[in-house]
Amino acid sequence: MIETKGLTKYYGSLAAVVDLNLRIAEGDIFGFIGPNGAGKTTTMRILATLLEPSSGTASIDGKDVARLGKQVRRVVGYMPDFMGVYDDLKVFEYLEFFAAAFGVARGRRKATIDGVLELTDLEGKKAAQVDSLSRGMQQRLQLARVLIHDPKVLILDEPASGLDPRARIEIRELLRELRRMGKTIMISSHILSELEEMCDHVGIIEHGRLVFSGTLEEIRQRVGLHTKVRVRISGDLDKAVEMLSVLPEVQVVRKLEDRLSVTLREGGSDGGLIAKTLVQADIGLLELVPEQLKLDDAFLQLTKGIVH
Numbered sequence: 001m002i003e004t005k006g007l008t009k010y011y012g013s014l015a016a017v018v019d020l021n022l023r024i025a026e027g028d029i030f031g032f033i034g035p036n037g038a039g040k041t042t043t044m045r046i047l048a049t050l051l052e053p054s055s056g057t058a059s060i061d062g063k064d065v066a067r068l069g070k071q072v073r074r075v076v077g078y079m080p081d082f083m084g085v086y087d088d089l090k091v092f093e094y095l096e097f098f099a100a101a102f103g104v105a106r107g108r109r110k111a112t113i114d115g116v117l118e119l120t121d122l123e124g125k126k127a128a129q130v131d132s133l134s135r136g137m138q139q140r141l142q143l144a145r146v147l148i149h150d151p152k153v154l155i156l157d158e159p160a161s162g163l164d165p166r167a168r169i170e171i172r173e174l175l176r177e178l179r180r181m182g183k184t185i186m187i188s189s190h191i192l193s194e195l196e197e198m199c200d201h202v203g204i205i206e207h208g209r210l211v212f213s214g215t216l217e218e219i220r221q222r223v224g225l226h227t228k229v230r231v232r233i234s235g236d237l238d239k240a241v242e243m244l245s246v247l248p249e250v251q252v253v254r255k256l257e258d259r260l261s262v263t264l265r266e267g268g269s270d271g272g273l274i275a276k277t278l279v280q281a282d283i284g285l286l287e288l289v290p291e292q293l294k295l296d297d298a299f300l301q302l303t304k305g306i307v308h
């Protein structure tokens with residue numbers, strides 16, 4: 001649904017985006033993650049037809065963004081990372097303005113506006129001044145605005161930034177709802193864990209280059225966070241260390257205060273053999289858990305170039 005090939009953008013001599021190749025499938029929620037200045041907004045603005053690439057191509061729904069801007073804008077809802085100031089404008093006036101701008105027929109505007117207000121849970125704020133809304137409500141209003149022309153594709157630049165945890169959850173739920181409606185969503189953030197529960201795929205960008213692209217599961221494997229298991233037993237720890245150390249899939253066993261930390265060899269399993277060995281030896285197994293993925297640690301590893 002969204003595809004870039006060799007996408008590159010220079011601002012003068014500064015390379016903001018370099019040879020970016022992305023493929024986002026229809027119906028996917030794609031998390032676009034990177035630190036400040038990585039090139040997220042630049043990429044999204046190109047996709048939203050607001051900026052021309054220096055070289056390379058980008059297309060949405062099979063339409064080249066640089067050549068078929070008008071058609072692309074019809075299928076894309078773009079939410080920028082900042083909101084303009086709208087003095088003295090009420091919520092429904094604001095949405096009416098955009099409905100008109102997007103060519104929603106006069107007779108359908110009211111129903112359309114009511115629909116997006118309901119979806120974003122802002123019905124009660126219809127007559128409120130835009131400037132009087134809280135930040136979380138303003139973000140939802142932004143989403144209501146980008147939904148006005150019922151776009152298939154949403155490009156959302158940091159929609160959850162600056163929100164408190166509750167407002168963040170509300171946005172997350174709203175995005176899930178939009179996905180159920182069949183939208184393809186590209187969403188940026190500089191915090192990987194913020195998108196963890198939401199995204200099918202993520203792309204990590206740094207200094208304009210894609211350093212990783214894949215599923216969260218692939219990130220876990222890539223940074224090796226899968227290869228450690230925590231084991232708690234009721235029996236003799238030393239005996240367990242002895243038994244586990246000789247297993248072919250085990251690299252090292254460390255004895256901690258009340259448990260064992262087992263590091264598996266590359267390509268090692270999920271620890272099934274460990275469980276089997278302990279159980280067969282009649283050692284009571286209380287707990288066997290893969291070490292939790294600390295996504296933000298993974299992100300730091302990936303963006304520091306530790307992993308290639």
Ligand SMILES: Nc1ncnc2c1ncn2[C@@H]1O[C@H](COP(=O)(O)OP(=O)(O)OP(=O)(O)O)[C@@H](O)[C@H]1O
Binds near residue numbers: 015016035043081
């Ligand atoms: N209009 C511009 N003119 C010149 N340089 C720019 C312009 N916009 C962005 N840049 C530069 O391009 C690089 C990428 O910026 P961009 O805004 O795309 O990053 P970002 O990933 O969205 O960052 P953030 O997380 O801070 O929003 C940065 O070095 C930035 O300074």
Ligand SMILES: [Mg+2]
Binds near residue numbers: 041081157
């Ligand atoms: Mg940005």
